[in-house]
Amino acid sequence: MQEDSAASGWLVYLVRTAAGSLYCGVTNDMERRFREHCADGPRSAKALRGRGPLQLVFTYPAADKQQAMQLEWQIKQWPKARKEALVSGLIGLDAIIS
Template identity: 50%
Template sequence: MSLSPLDSDSNWNLYLVRMASGQLYCGISTDVERRFAEHCANGAKTARALRGRGPLTLVYQTAVGAHGDALRAEMRVKKLPKTEKEKLVRGERSLP
């Protein structure tokens, strides 16, 4: 079984962005700084959920390994209640 280029890349990160409303957006990327700049630019590459919701603040990021690991971590974090996501941001809990 051969791996796709995404699966063999182990430099994926999970990140959380705080919107002006206080809501948290969870995403994954191999280059968090570039991706955050795309979100802040409010252009075509901005996640739909973040458009017009600025100013944005990058509040959390962590390396999670391969693309599949990142996708699974993202889904687990997205299912957490906001109180648990806030604990993650403050460093009071680890990734689920």
Template identity: 50%
Template sequence: MTETQQWHLYMIRCHGGELYTGVTTDVERRFKEHQAGGAKAAKYLRGRGPLQLAYHELIGDKRAAHQREWQVKQLSRTQKLQLIAKKEQGSN
């Protein structure tokens, strides 16, 4: 991977409603890896399907993406759900 790639933050909603947060350069590919449940999937998500991509945002560089991931992981569940809802309202 090169430093010129655009990084994204994403959140996945599990079957039980849990939220998983991660970063990647390719949201679609990464989500498919999680869905497949193979070696590249996050251990946390295995057996928690079906999975739903609930949120994603373009961040920019890798460092900024990891900083944003940390910020989002510090949010309460309610705040994360508000972030998702705000994004959904903006896409309508």
């Protein structure tokens, strides 16, 4: 039986740094994870430390952790222009989900 996306709790997300860079990650607790990123502590991603203020600009519910991680990997391969199109809603992830 396939788990409902919203029920799994896993999300793919994009965070924008003060300089305009986009960071992609996955989590099952967006509130906690974003708080960790903003705190610049040891649980924050190295790529985001000292690059605040940060802004959560995109989230997408995944069916499970595996799908979230696959989507994260795919998004990380994209050029910035395509990530910006995703954030602005010009493109979606539905087409790349198998």
